[in-house]
Amino acid sequence: MEKGKLIIFEGVEKAGKSTQIKTLTRRLASAGINVVLTKEPGGSSRGAEIRQELLFGKPSPTRELELFLEDRSLHFSEKIIPALNAGSWVLCDRCSGSTLAYQGDGRGLDIARIKELDEIARHGQDFDLVILLDMDPVESMRRAEKETRFEKEDKEFHERVRRGYLDRWIEDKKRGKKSVWFCLDASGSEDEVAETIWLEVKRRFLNKQRGGR
Numbered sequence: 001m002e003k004g005k006l007i008i009f010e011g012v013e014k015a016g017k018s019t020q021i022k023t024l025t026r027r028l029a030s031a032g033i034n035v036v037l038t039k040e041p042g043g044s045s046r047g048a049e050i051r052q053e054l055l056f057g058k059p060s061p062t063r064e065l066e067l068f069l070e071d072r073s074l075h076f077s078e079k080i081i082p083a084l085n086a087g088s089w090v091l092c093d094r095c096s097g098s099t100l101a102y103q104g105d106g107r108g109l110d111i112a113r114i115k116e117l118d119e120i121a122r123h124g125q126d127f128d129l130v131i132l133l134d135m136d137p138v139e140s141m142r143r144a145e146k147e148t149r150f151e152k153e154d155k156e157f158h159e160r161v162r163r164g165y166l167d168r169w170i171e172d173k174k175r176g177k178k179s180v181w182f183c184l185d186a187s188g189s190e191d192e193v194a195e196t197i198w199l200e201v202k203r204r205f206l207n208k209q210r211g212g213r
Helices: 017-030 047-056 061-085 096-106 111-121 137-143 155-173 190-209
Strands: 006-011 035-039 089-093 129-134 181-185
Touching: 006 017, 006 096, 017 035, 017 089, 017 129, 017 190, 035 061, 047 061, 061 089, 061 096, 061 111, 096 111, 096 155, 129 155, 129 190, 137 155, 155 181, 181 190
Parallel strands: 006 089, 006 129, 035 089, 129 181
Antiparallel strands: none
16 A cells, blocks of 8 residues: 655644645545544644643743654654555644744754654654745734734744744755755735645645546
């Protein structure tokens, strides 16, 4: 059985990840592809507990990182890797890119060390595509309900996070044909953004395998 694809949606708060991941799920399903939809934090057997502490508790930056990596290790071993091995495509709302941008660039933790720990947490599983929904933090914060700890952070924090995301994208582009990051402007309409994402997914995967609609 052919292994499934792992597609990650990344971006600042309220960039439209949840909306776009659902739209892509429907389109892939209409193309006959079995899709597993999941998220981080919260995708593991301890996800609900971990998510509650991360979003509404008072963990230190180091504790934040530990919680994200604990959830990720369980998430990949329990759900993501088995689904991929069964031939399903996995679409995940946030993953490693968020950890590097938020805990690394945002909180100031060592990025090289985060990369090492993250690879361990993913059990060596790589991504097939990382979709970065880029947005100005001013617009992002305008949309945010200011409910979670991260939404309540100041503009400077979110600017560091955005810059971190863009740095990852630029760094990944240097890989050439092996590049997996795809960055697009998320300030357009939902339909425009969805169509851009769908065309990229078809270009990378479906046109080579079975076509797509």
